Amino acid sequence: MNAGKRALPGCFISFEGIDGAGKSSHIEALAQRWLPRGVEIVRTREPGGTPLAESLRELVLHRPMDTLTEALLIFAARRDHLQRCIEPALSRGAVVLCDRFSDASFAYQGAGRGFDAAVLGTLERWVQATPTGLRQPDLTLWFDLDPSLAARRVAAARTPDRFEQQDEAFFRRVRDGYQARADAAPERFVRIDAALPRESVYEQVVAALRERGW
Numbered sequence: 001m002n003a004g005k006r007a008l009p010g011c012f013i014s015f016e017g018i019d020g021a022g023k024s025s026h027i028e029a030l031a032q033r034w035l036p037r038g039v040e041i042v043r044t045r046e047p048g049g050t051p052l053a054e055s056l057r058e059l060v061l062h063r064p065m066d067t068l069t070e071a072l073l074i075f076a077a078r079r080d081h082l083q084r085c086i087e088p089a090l091s092r093g094a095v096v097l098c099d100r101f102s103d104a105s106f107a108y109q110g111a112g113r114g115f116d117a118a119v120l121g122t123l124e125r126w127v128q129a130t131p132t133g134l135r136q137p138d139l140t141l142w143f144d145l146d147p148s149l150a151a152r153r154v155a156a157a158r159t160p161d162r163f164e165q166q167d168e169a170f171f172r173r174v175r176d177g178y179q180a181r182a183d184a185a186p187e188r189f190v191r192i193d194a195a196l197p198r199e200s201v202y203e204q205v206v207a208a209l210r211e212r213g214w
């Protein structure tokens with residue numbers, strides 16, 4: 001259940017990184033190009049992934065709110081997502097590819113906004129509890145990129161949401177937050193150098209899966 005080697009199918013892979021690191025296109029590529037035919041693939045995201053959680057996402061990304069409210073809404077969305085989407089999918093033996101999961105809360109709300117990590121830890125234990133332990137991804141691919149480069153990519157690509165509007169110092173803290181989570185769970189995390197050309201980034205992603213025998 002926790003991090004470790006687990007044969008496909010029936011595994012949970014999360015994708016993390018600061019805004020602009022380019023993870024979303026690699027989720028698509030993995031689903032299209034790498035995963036074996038005949039395996040059920042569930043592509044999903046956080047906050048979001050169910051009708052209720054997508055409604056909460058709209059609020060979190062676009063309405064002003066304090067950081068405790070933000071954290072509570074994100075974990076409420078996560079609970080619904082786990083209950084209605086992720087846990088049933090894993091029970092069916094699907095491969096779940098999830099664009100962000102709770103590491104993002106520690107990186108963005110914790111390190112970025114300065115919210116109490118102990119409270120986040122409590123929310124994590126409540127929300128991700130299962131009968132056999134704490135639900136975590138089997139593998140977390142962390143797309144790491146210098147925040148100044150990421151900011152240039154975001155500026156060129158889209159109208160910024162509440163997070164993307166933050167300054168570079170915020171994203172430096174978020175990056176440090178991801179580093180701390182990776183240091184705390186090295187068997188679960190793989191750092192991907194997202195500054196390289198797209199095809200080299202994709203090769204690192206595939207290599208990380210192969211290393212696990214997947």
Ligand code: TYD
Pocket residue numbers: 019024046047074099100101102103104105106108109163164
């Ligand atoms: P993102 O994956 O960047 O969506 P998009 O590619 O459509 O912009 O996720 C939306 C934002 O939500 C992102 O800026 C990070 C933020 N976020 C948190 O602050 N905490 C969390 O726990 C999660 C899951 C996301």
